[in-house]
Amino acid sequence: MNEVLIYALVTLAMLGTVLAVILYFVAQKFKVIEDPRIDAVDEALPKANCGGCGYPGCRNFAEVSVKSADEHKNLDGLNCPVGGNDVMKQVAAILGLEVAEKDPMIAVVRCNGSKANSPAKLQYDGPSTCAFAQNLFAGEGGCPHGCLGLGDCVVSCDFDALHMDPETGLPVVNDKCVACGACVKACPRGIIEMRLKGRKDKRIYVCCINEEKGGPAKKNCVVACIGCSKCFKVCPHDAIVMNNNLAYIDDEKCKLCRKCVEECPTNSIHELNFPPRKPKAEPAEAASVKEKSVGAGVETATEAKNNQSEPLA
Amino acid sequence: MKSLKTFALGGVHPDENKFSEHAAIEVLPLPKLAIVPLGQNLGASSKPIVKKGDEVKVGQLIAVGEAFISANLHAPVSGKVTKVDDAVDSSGYKRPAVFIDVVDDTWDDNIDRSPEINRNIIMTRPEIIQRIKDCGIVGLGGATFPTHVKLMIPDGKKASHLIINGVECEPYLTSDHRLMLEKGEEILIGIKILMKALDVDKAIIGIENNKADAIRHLQELAADHPNIQVYALKVKYPQGGEKQLIKAAVNREVPSGKLPIEVGCVVSNVGTAFAVYEAVQKNKPLIERVVTVTGKSVRKPSNFMVRIGTPISELIEAAQGLPEDTGKVINGGPMMGKALTSIEAPVTKGSSGILIMKQEESKRQSTKSCIRCSKCTEVCPMGLEPYLLAKTAKLNLLERAEKEKVMDCMECGSCQYTCPSQLPLLDYLRLGKQRVGQLIRTRK
Amino acid sequence: MSTFTISGSPHIHGDENVKKIMYTVVYAMVPAMLVSVYFFGMDALRVMLTSVLACLVFEWAIQKYIIKGPITINDGSAVVAGILLAFNIPANIPTWMILAGALITIGVAKMSFGGLGRNPFNPALVGRVFMLISFPVQMTSWPIAKPLFAPALTDALTGPTALGLLKEGVGAGKTIDQIMVDPQMPDYIDRLTGHMGGSMGEMSAIALILGGIFMVWRKVINWQVPVSIILTVFVVAGIAHLVDPQHYIDPVFHLFTGGLMLGAIYMATDMVSSPMNMTGKIVFGIGIGLITIIIRLWGAYPEGISFAILIMNAFTPHINNTFKPKRFGIVSKK
Known part of the structure; x- marks a missing residue:
């Protein structure tokens, strides 16, 4: 009995030793020498692997950062939107560099063609993917630029920052958004834009991307931008540009004065997270809803609709 | 009895429902306004x-x-151009179009409108091709590929067969069927013109066996032409697909990603042959075509000779109106047609039929999970695996989809038609094709 | 005017659906069910009813309380799994064992993978193999098949299967001739009609083949899988028989005994766990045939089809990736 035990032990021990020696030499032979800074940078990154920086994953971003630091002595054009300034500072510190602060961004849905504003004239029956529906037809509400409401952006979001509002049929961005840009790529109509988050989350933007002329645009959606240029004329900061019957507010130039919001005849310019205005003709009810949205820091299309003083036609 | 010819792989047999096969072609009255979209053919829009x-x-x-x-x-009409502007097309998007207010019916002087059939083909090959080009003839089977391009055979290739597609494998549609019955002789002359243009000495007309009268009629007419043969084919969808028809008629297989000329064949629709006859012998451009208006609820299923640009609503009106419980109007047949967003969209060169479906027919049944029954693989006429391709498209695995030959899919819909779980296979396949197509283009 | 529906083509659908397919399988199993009732009487009914009901209840409970998703027990797949499980066990098995088997069939082999269409292995076979390993005594003591209304000929309640006799005999070093004279060994007519010991569904080859032809006609199964299994078994057993007829029995014996017909026609053809194209199906069938006959001739168990099918189920994804259908317009390289 003992003999068997000893044989087994000896065999195993010998096998172990031989294999260990082989492993050692193989490991030496195939050793990959890697810059330790890559590991360090990688460690500092959020590990979301979302691709928001434009590289396939955090590891790749770390490699590119190290390479850029070696070759150009800067990190220009490299930014981790998820980690934000804190992470980029850490990365820069590891690589012995400095980075300029970047203002945080957030995804903004530039369509307010809710079920009420752009009533469905057709019924789509098929797989729930915008990319396919986009090829098939203009949309249930008829607007060829508007949100199809099938949620490709929601599927693309790795951060649980988007959901579809069943009431309006539009996607809603919440404050979990890290501006990775996945939804911007996913939207076949280019409705979602990355905009500056703004001071205290205050944002003003044109909630429409329809480039049609006023008449056809308004036919499909009551809150469409009709390209009337009123906002363009009223803006004291030259922040608004008109292009193809569509107003666009440059978030770098906008000083959040809110003059354009009042001017817009179709209520397609939205303001978010502002304190309530002094009540003019505004019903008290709408103002209270707006207050709620200030606290939540969440934009929804319903609230945005309530922000508007004029009753909808 | 010799079994009828057909293609080898896959195929389905939907209910034929050819309600309008006995309705003679009627000439539709002129519309008040014709909207002529500028992009009616495959390829670049016209200027x-x-x-x-x-x-x-x-x-x-x-x-x-x-x-x-x-x-x-x-x-297609005479009158005044009111504007050249965007018009809402059948999918709801805006596309440029010419709007013409109809005044009267004055024809261009160079067009021969006499009813006699002109049998003498006097033009030479280049002249024929030039005339077809001038007259704007495109493939009327639905693909709307410009015919003159098809006739210009690339250097080093030689056509041996002209195959004429009289299959009309789509259920419901009967426009080609009626045309073959009523304009058989003109079609035969058109075929001879095409043969001359292609310099081939063999032509085969393929007709599915459910159109026995058309087969008989054309066989009688073609009796004097030993070079033109009429084949009766077994009824099987999608026999009207170019590659399937070639396989059925001459048993040749067009290689993946190649054109029929690779195996020495050129395929043309019977409607195109008729249009070629009118263009070459009568100098008449492609301004009208036969359109079937049909459906289970349509009061008077009909075949109309319609001017291009006529609003579809006028065709439906002529078939005694849109039924009350209409849930879907389709431009084309039920297997490959496109659902219309509005019946105000105009008839184009590619419209072969208007199919009206009842509310209860137009909804899809609820989907279940794939039970891996492999029926989609069995019915695919291209030997693809639709379940796999749909999955790759859904997960955006484009390289894999390309390797599995997603680009060979011709969107016939046999897989989705058969799927016992009612999965939207073709919807995803289309998405996959589109994305893989983009991928291939970026590589170039 | 009513709103138009917009969807991609095709706008019509054939009359195929999951429920129809599943119930076609159920109808195809009716002959074999009748045969089992004929030979085993009320016990057969008890086993089948318990098994089907248990499968339905487990599926319903899992969908309602664990997955909390839509309830799809009326699609017929649980009924099919229940009948197949019943077909694979002896008629005299205690009821609680059927319940345990059904729980494994539905709970482990089917629902834990996500339900219908996602299970890599045939659920009923997983249940059967679980029972075979957990309750080896009960699962291998086969009741004597006694035609309904016929007087009892012997007092014995259980007996071996033909394959069991064979394996035992060969193991004891007997020649085939010596084994075949055993009075318990069924003759050819008995083997065809099912008058022999065995699990409930594997009794009558005729009833099973009838159901199989029905399913091929209704396009629920393809002929490739059963035919390639049966041919492979026949060929390999035939070669063995030719080499040493006293040690290996003739191949026809193998075809009509044990679960070969049941497995080849009903279990291996399960849509979910078999390959997706014709070439793949043939490879799959040959694999099952080979493993089955290897187990039967040289393995420890008298019967090997269940293991063979489960092993080949594991290869199904690989077969799907390796063997592709014949593509149109692709000339194979010579």
């Missing part, structure tokens, strides 16, 4: 040469196809 306020006659050139794959457009 308008008329402007607001111009007076046009029927058959007058209004837009030219400048690119290699493009086609001319002619005024």
Whole structure:
């Protein structure tokens, strides 16, 4: 009995030793020498692997950062939107560099063609993917630029920052958004834009991307931008540009004065997270809803609709 | 009895429902306003040469196809051009179009409108091709590929067979069937013109066996032409697919990603042959076509000779109106047609039929999970695996989809038709094709 | 005017659906069910009813309380799994064992993978193999098949299967001739009609083949899988028989005994766990045939089809990736 035990032990021990020696030499032979800074940078990154920086994953971003630091002595054009300034500072510190602060961004849905504003004239029956529906037809509400409401952006979001509002049929961005840009790529109509988050989350933007002329645009959606240029004329900061019957507010130039919001005849310019205005003709009810949205820091299309003083036609 | 010819792989047999097969072609009254979209053919859009306020006659050139794959457009009506502007097309998107207010029915003087059949083919090969190009003839089977491009055989290739597609494998549609019965002789002359243009000495007309009268009629007419044979084919969808028809008629397989000329064949629709006859012998451009209006609830299923640009609503009106419980109007057949967003969209060169479906027919049944029954693989006429391709498209695995030959899919819909779980296989396949197509283009 | 529906083509659908397919399988199993009732009487009914009901209840409970998703027990797949499980066990098995088997069939082999269409292995076979390993005594003591209304000929309640006799005999070093004279060994007519010991569904080859032809006609199964299994078994057993006829029995014996017909026609053809194209199906069938006959001739168990099918189920994804259908317009390289 003992003999068997000893044989087994000896065999195993010998096998172990031989294999260990082989492993050692193989490991030496195939050793990959890697810059330790890559590991360090990688460690500092959020590990979301979302691709928001434009590289396939955090590891790749770390490699590119190290390479850029070696070759150009800067990190220009490299930014981790998820980690934000804190992470980029850490990365820069590891690589012995400095980075300029970047203002945080957030995804903004530039369509307010809710079920009420752009009533469905057709019924789509098929797989729930915008990319396919986009090829098939203009949309249930008829607007060829508007949100199809099938949620490709929601599927693309790795951060649980988007959901579809069943009431309006539009996607809603919440404050979990890290501006990775996945939804911007996913939207076949280019409705979602990355905009500056703004001071205290205050944002003003044109909630429409329809480039049609006023008449056809308004036919499909009551809150469409009709390209009337009123906002363009009223803006004291030259922040608004008109292009193809569509107003666009440059978030770098906008000083959040809110003059354009009042001017817009179709209520397609939205303001978010502002304190309530002094009540003019505004019903008290709408103002209270707006207050709620200030606290939540969440934009929804319903609230945005309530922000508007004029009753909808 | 010899078994009928057909293609080898896959295929389905949907209910034929050819309600309008005995309805003779009627000429539809002129519309009040014709909307002629500029992009009616496969390839580049035509470029308008008329402007607001111009007076046009029927058959007058209004837009030219400048690119290699493009086609001319002619005024289908006579009257005044009201505008050249965006018009809502059948999918709801805006596309440029020429709007013509109809005044009367004045034809261009160069068009021979006499009823006699002109049997003498006097033109030479280049002249024929030039005339077909001038007259804006495109494939009328639905693909709308410009015919003159098809006739220009690339260097080093030689056509041996002209195959004429009289299959009409789509359920419901009967426009080709009626045309073969009523314009058989003109079609035969058109075929001879095409044979001359291609320099081939064999032509085969493939007709599915459910159109026995058309087969008999054309066989009688072709009796004097030993070079033109009429084949009765077994009824099986999608036999009207170019590659399937070649396989059925001459048992040759077009290699993946190649054109039929690779195996020495050129395929043309019977409607195209008729249009070629009219263009070459009568100098009449492509300004009208036969359109079937049909459906289970349609009061008077009909076949109309319609001017291009006529709003679809007028065709439906002529078939005694849109039924109350209409849930879907389809431009084309039920297998490959496109659901219309509005019946105000105009008839184009590619419209072969208007199918009206009842509310209860137009909804899809609820989907279940894939039970891996492999029926989609069995029915795919291209030997693909639709379940796998749909999955790759859904997960965006484009390289894999390309390797599995997603681009060979011709969107016949047999897989989705068969799927016992009612999965939207073709919807995802289309998405996959589109994305893989983009991927291939970026590689170039 | 009513709103139009917009969807991609095709706009019509054939009359195929999951429920129809599943119930076609159920109808195809009716002959074999009748045969089992004929030979085993009320016990057969008890086993089948318990098994089907248990499968339905487990599926319903899992969908309602664990997955909390839509309830799809009326699609017929649980009924099919229940009948197949019943077909694979002896008629005299205690009821609680059927319940345990059904729980494994539905709970482990089917629902834990996500339900219908996602299970890599045939659920009923997983249940059967679980029972075979957990309750080896009960699962291998086969009741004597006694035609309904016929007087009892012997007092014995259980007996071996033909394959069991064979394996035992060969193991004891007997020649085939010596084994075949055993009075318990069924003759050819008995083997065809099912008058022999065995699990409930594997009794009558005729009833099973009838159901199989029905399913091929209704296009629920393809002929490739059963035919390639049966041919492979026949060929390999035939070669063995030719080499040493006293040690290996003739191949026809193998075809009509044990679960070969049941497995080849009903279990291996399960849509979910078999390959997706014709070439793949043939490879799959040959694999099952080979493993089955290897187990039967040289393995420890008298019967090997269940293991063979489960092993080949594991290869199904690989077969799907390796063997592709014949593509149109692709000339194979010579």
